[in-house]
Amino acid sequence: MTPEEVGARLAQLVVDAQAGTSDGHPRATVDVPPERWTAAVRAARDDAELACDFFDWLSAVDELAEGFTVVAHVWSVAHRHSLLLRTRVPRDNPVVDSIVDIYPGAAWHERETHEMFGIDFAGHPGLAPLLLPPEFEGHPLRKEFVLASRVAKPWPGAKEPGESEHAASRRQPMRPPGVPAPGEWGQ
Numbered sequence: 669m670t671p672e673e674v675g676a677r678l679a680q681l682v683v684d685a686q687a688g689t690s691d692g693h694p695r696a697t698v699d700v701p702p703e704r705w706t707a708a709v710r711a712a713r714d715d716a717e718l719a720c721d722f723f724d725w726l727s728a729v730d731e732l733a734e735g736f737t738v739v740a741h742v743w744s745v746a747h748r749h750s751l752l753l754r755t756r757v758p759r760d761n762p763v764v765d766s767i768v769d770i771y772p773g774a775a776w777h778e779r780e781t782h783e784m785f786g787i788d789f790a791g792h793p794g795l796a797p798l799l800l801p802p803e804f805e806g807h808p809l810r811k812e813f814v815l816a817s818r819v820a821k822p823w824p825g826a827k828e829p830g831e832s833e834h835a836a837s838r839r840q841p842m843r844p845p846g847v848p849a850p851g852e853w854g855q
Contacts (some may be wrong), residue, residue, distance in 0.1 A: 669717070671696040674749050677718055681711040697752040705738070705755045706765045712742055712751050713770055719744045720751050723771035726778060728785045730811045735759045736787055740767065740774070757787060766792040784809040814847050 669677070674696035675687030685700045685708055700708040712720040720742035729737040735758045743750045757764050766789040768775045778789040779798045786807040789795065797804075806813055843849065 669747060669749055671749070674718065674751055677715065678708060678712055678751065681715060682708045695750055695752055697754065699754045699756075702755050702757050702764050705753075706767060706770065708753055708755075709740065709742070709767045709770050712753065717747075718751065719746050721745055723773045724750070726767070726774050726781060728781050728787055728809075730785065730809065731756070732811055733759065736762050736785055738764050738781070738787060742771070762787040763790055764788075765790050768792055783807070786810065 671694050672687070675698050678696075678698045679685040679687040682698075682700055682704050684704055685698050687696065687698050698708060712718050722743040722745050724741040724743055726738070726740040729739065731737055735756050737754050737756050740753045741750060742753065755764060762785070764787065766774070766778055768778065768789075769791070775793070776798070778792050779795055781787055782789060782792075782795045783798050783800060784807055800808070
């Protein structure tokens, strides 16, 4: 099946699904509403023509005011085609159903996405922290998360042509809005 045929097949099986290709890549992409997320994932796995029996990965994209796009990539070993499934959840209540009962391998990916983006996966057996220390606050892959390490330690390279360690005048480092100066950090 071509990527267009793969996407069209899933769009036939799931109400309100929209098929396409992934931004210039020859990969079937299907966008589904959050309430159809698990139905779309299950149809991709269980339909004989699609037979996407291999779960590859799941993550998210911060779309700022538009919310978060949750993305899953699955593969058919028998038919040798892939499928990119996407759904968009609102920023103020980022919740989508877990697909762990469909693809058990999604458990780790959902935990990581929960920790890094703050997206809840309803029905997940345990969204315990995975990568960050227990005292960490925030979700580091959200676009509003400030990388404070850039304030504490300057970038190790010239920023402009002719700028180097030996230059007589140095440009004042810029801080992102809301980041305190290095001497203002609490202990």
